[in-house]
Structures are given as C-alpha cells and as structure tokens.
Amino acid sequence: MRKRLIVLAIVVVSLFAYTKLMARIGSGSLPPDAPQEQQADLIRVYKSERRMVLLKGDVPISTYRISLGQAADAGPKHQEGDEKTPEGRYEIDWRNPKSMAHLSLHISYPNPDDRRNAQSHGFPPGWGLFGNTHRLWDWTDxxxxxxxxxxxxxWARVPDHTPIDIMP
Structure with missing residues (x-):
C-alpha cells in the first residue's frame, strides 16, 4: 500500500512539473492575428456568471467560461492579495508571450482611482493579469x-488597447 502511494505521488508530481514546463515553453509560436472582422473591439466580463464575452460592436463573437479570484464575489479588488477580481473599465495594455501561464494579456489595473483608493486605506493596490489555465473552480489571486x-x-482576437469592462 505504501509503495502505491509513493508511486502515485511521483506520478502526480511528474505531471504537475510537466504541465508547468509545457506552459512555460509553450508551443513555440504565437497565434497569428485573427482577420480584422473576427477581432474584438470590447471585452465584457460578468464575474457573477463566470463568463467573458468578446464583442465586435454590439455583437458577441466569442464567449468563454472563466475562473476568477477566490474572493471574486466579495466585491471589487482593493489591494494586492485580497483574491478579488477588479471591477470597472480597463484596457488590454500589454502582452506577455513568456508568461508562466502560457500566454497572458495584462489589463490596465490599477487605474488612478484604484491607486487612490488603495493609498487612502494604506495598502498596495495589487495588479491585474488576464491569464490562463483551467476553469474548474476559482483559484486565482x-x-x-x-x-x-x-x-x-x-490572443489572436484581442488587439492591444481593447477596452475591458469587468462587471460584478
């Protein structure tokens, strides 16, 4: 019995390490940009529904199930480490092709209002990263x-500076 547990532990650790390594090195190439007519001009996130929609005008062009911060339903993010997801209007301000989470798009959180609010309460505002991995439960910070x-x-459908509305 003990031997089986040790083998199981080795398999689990190996799979975890392999997954982390593959996420780090990726597939070797970035996805090509989608044709202009398939690119979003707005992202809308519905936190309570765990849903994100890419829109072209008022027309949804793609919908995704998402995972959020573990305290996402407790309101907007106020400080680093509170495990909440920000709320409000931001934009995609830069891309990270070498993210520890495969690829990531950064949102412009914290904005000046977020910074002022955090400073008035004496804590750092944190950061906002639009990352990736599984969506079985809320697990992010x-x-x-x-x-x-x-x-x-x-990545292919969302140009830099695309606005993102994060709703409760």
Whole structure:
C-alpha cells in the first residue's frame, strides 16, 4: 500500500512539473492575428456568471467560461492579495508571450482611482493579469483565467488597447 502511494505521488508530481514546463515553453509560436472582422473591439466580463464575452460592436463573437479570484464575489479588488477580481473599465495594455501561464494579456489595473483608493486605506493596490489555465473552480489571486487553447484564441482576437469592462 505504501509503495502505491509513493508511486502515485511521483506520478502526480511528474505531471504537475510537466504541465508547468509545457506552459512555460509553450508551443513555440504565437497565434497569428485573427482577420480584422473576427477581432474584438470590447471585452465584457460578468464575474457573477463566470463568463467573458468578446464583442465586435454590439455583437458577441466569442464567449468563454472563466475562473476568477477566490474572493471574486466579495466585491471589487482593493489591494494586492485580497483574491478579488477588479471591477470597472480597463484596457488590454500589454502582452506577455513568456508568461508562466502560457500566454497572458495584462489589463490596465490599477487605474488612478484604484491607486487612490488603495493609498487612502494604506495598502498596495495589487495588479491585474488576464491569464490562463483551467476553469474548474476559482483559484486565482484575482486574475481572469481561461484554458490555454482559449487564451490562444483570445490572443489572436484581442488587439492591444481593447477596452475591458469587468462587471460584478
């Protein structure tokens, strides 16, 4: 029995290490940009529904199930480490092709209002990262997470400076 547990532990640790390594090195190439007519001009996140929608005008062009911060339903993010997901209007301000989570898109959190609010309470505001991995439960520290395949699709469809509305 003890030997089986040791073998199981080795398998689990090996799979975890392999997953982390593959996420780090990725597939070797970035996804190509989608054609202009398939690119979003707005992202809308519905935290309570765990849903993210890419829109072109008022027309949804893609919808994703998401994972959020473990305290996402307790209101907007106020400080680093509170495990909440920000609420409000931001934009995709830069991309990280070498993210520890395969690929990631950064949102412009904290904005000046977020910084002022955090400073008035005497704590750091934290950061906002639009990352990726599984969506079985809320596990992030406030990031919006999707699968690697979905992240490749989003990467191709979302140009820099695309606005993102994060709703309660």
């Amino acid at each position: 406030g990031c919006i997470a999707v699968t690697n395949a979905e992240m490749r699709d989003i």
